[in-house]
Amino acid sequence: MNKKTLVVGASLKPQRYSNLAINRLVSHGYEVVGFGLREGKVSGVAIDTHLMPYKDIHTITLYLNPERQKAFYDYIISLHPERVIFNPGTENPDFQNILKQEGVYFEEACTLVLLSTNQY
Structure with a gap:
């Protein structure tokens, strides 16, 4: 069941959706790692501030706008995730085309909704 998840754009601020997602993923029993601007x-x-060579990442859930994602395309692909979730506001047709070429499944969805409806 454990779909190890990397939260890209993780925030220490409790009001941020990435923070809520980490809390909910943990409460649902998922193994979670995070990358963000501030350690904590x-x-x-x-929350790591350096790109780590994580192993066995099943899902990457994005909380970065499309412009900021560009710097992470190669990194995300190098982790060989089974799935990338584009949360609301992160939709990125250019990156989605690259993922498709690499054979990586992606979806435009809300991690919080997927968790609350048992579709994660």
Whole structure:
């Protein structure tokens, strides 16, 4: 069941959706790692500020706007995720085309909704 998830754009601010997503993922029993601008912890999850060579990432959930995503295309692909979730406001047809060429499944969805409806 454990779909190890990388939250890209993780925030320490409790009002941010990426923060809420980390909290909910942890409460649902998922293994979570995070990448963001500031080091810290959210629900016991360390937020890294350097790109780490994570292993066994099933899902990457994005909380970066399309312009900021460009710097992470190669990194995200290098992790060989099974799925990339484009949360509302992160939709990016250019990156989605690259993912499609790489054989990576993606969806435009809200991680919080997927969790609350048992579709994650």
